[in-house]
Amino acid sequence: MCCVKWHNLDFTRSAVRTCSSDGECGTQPSALARSSDRTCGAGGQILRSMQRLTATLTVVLLVMIGPGCEGFFVEPVLTGITVGPSATVQAGNTVQMSAVGTYNDGSQQSLSNVYWSSSSPNIATISSSGLVTGVEPGQTTITAAKETATGTTTITVSVAGLSSIQVTSQDGLTSIAYGESEQFIATGTANGEQIDITDSVTWSTSPSSISNVSIASTTGLLITLSGPATAVQFQVVATDPTTGISGVMNFTVHP
Numbered sequence: 001m002c003c004v005k006w007h008n009l010d011f012t013r014s015a016v017r018t019c020s021s022d023g024e025c026g027t028q029p030s031a032l033a034r035s036s037d038r039t040c041g042a043g044g045q046i047l048r049s050m051q052r053l054t055a056t057l058t059v060v061l062l063v064m065i066g067p068g069c070e071g072f073f074v075e076p077v078l079t080g081i082t083v084g085p086s087a088t089v090q091a092g093n094t095v096q097m098s099a100v101g102t103y104n105d106g107s108q109q110s111l112s113n114v115y116w117s118s119s120s121p122n123i124a125t126i127s128s129s130g131l132v133t134g135v136e137p138g139q140t141t142i143t144a145a146k147e148t149a150t151g152t153t154t155i156t157v158s159v160a161g162l163s164s165i166q167v168t169s170q171d172g173l174t175s176i177a178y179g180e181s182e183q184f185i186a187t188g189t190a191n192g193e194q195i196d197i198t199d200s201v202t203w204s205t206s207p208s209s210i211s212n213v214s215i216a217s218t219t220g221l222l223i224t225l226s227g228p229a230t231a232v233q234f235q236v237v238a239t240d241p242t243t244g245i246s247g248v249m250n251f252t253v254h255p
Contacts (some may be wrong), residue, residue, distance in 0.1 A: 076107060077104045078147050078148070079103060079149060080101070080149055080151065081099050081100070081101055081102070081111065081145075082099070082102070082151055083097060083152055083153040084098055084100075085098075085153070087155060088156040088200075088241045088242050089124070089155065089158070089242075090158050090159070091135060091137065091157055091158070091160050092134060092160055094131055094133050095131075096131055096132075097116065097126065097130040097132055097142060097144070098130065099111040099114045099130070101149065111146055113146070115145045115146065116129075116142070116143070117142070117143045117145070118132070118142055118143075119140050119141040119142075119143070120141075121135070122135060122138075123135055123140040123157050124140045124142075124157050130144070132155055134155075135157065137157055137158060137188070137195060137196070137197040137200035138156075139154055139155065139199050139200065141153070141155075142154070156200050158200045158242040159195050159197055159200070159240075161190040162188050162189070162190045162197075162242075162243055164245065165186055165187070165188050165189075165197070165238050165239075165247030166186070166189075166247050167184055167185070167186055167237070167238045167248055167249040168184070168187070168249065169182050169185070169249070170182065170183040170184065171183075174251060175252035175253065175254060176222075176224065176252075176253055177224075177253070177255065178225065178227060178255060179224060179225065181222060181223045181224065182221075182222045183221050184198075184203065184249070185198050185220070186198045186238035186247060197240070198238075199218070199219070200241075201220075201241070202217055202238070202239045202240075202241050203216060203219070203236070203239075204237045204239070205234050205236060205237065206235040207234060210232055212224055212226075212227055212228055213234070213253055220236075220238065222236065222251075224253050230255070231252055231253065231255065232252070232253050233251070233252045234251060235249065235251070236248065236249045
């Protein structure tokens with residue numbers, strides 16, 4: 001960034017012409033003459049001012065001043081933050097988060113000195129340097145904040161030592177009517193213990209596309225729409241994203 005300074009420089013010079021009595025004439029420069037005519041004495045020599053030349057030079061000086069040029073350079077404003085990665089980590093393990101800032105001039109840069117937080121510290125904690133530590137199975141939202149901008153991502157914590165997954169419906173049902181919904185539960189077995197891992201598995205159905213039937217991939221809530229006149233049978237699937245271990249349950253939706 002630069003500042004513009006204007007300098008007006010006035011240069012004035014004069015030319016005079018001298019004529020001798022024998023008629024010979026010549027031009028000589030004078031030292032910034034101010035009068036238009038001068039008369040020289042004896043011998044009838046006449047000193048006649050022929051013209052006065054004036055030139056005004058306006059010089060534009062572009063001075064690279066940089067940060068010292070107050071009032072011209074404007075700091076870009078932070079408008080958004082991208083946080084990553086969106087990851088799955090086993091309880092007891094860690095993952096390092098990063099934050100990239102986007103500014104109103106379109107530029108981006110890695111951010112430091114951001115404020116980190118976890119929406120569910122009982123599931124995963126995060127340090128002031130952005131290091132996430134898994135605590136127990138589930139999902140938490142990690143937030144990075146700086147100035148007035150924030151960014152978020154999701155961390156899933158899975159259970160360590162998982163050997164199997166059992167899927168059940170919350171109400172103990174094996175079927176529902178179209179237009180109803182049902183919550184499913186995933187129970188993992190790890191190191192001889194059974195743990196509720198409903199919020200740390202990925203939910204799906206098999207087949208994956210069923211008319212008027214859908215399941216939330218992060219919560220296990222099955223939703224159906226009324227309309228079909230025939231029943232449909234399928235499997236509800238819960239998959240651990242770290243190990244790939246799955247559990248299934250047969251389920252039916254009927255008119």
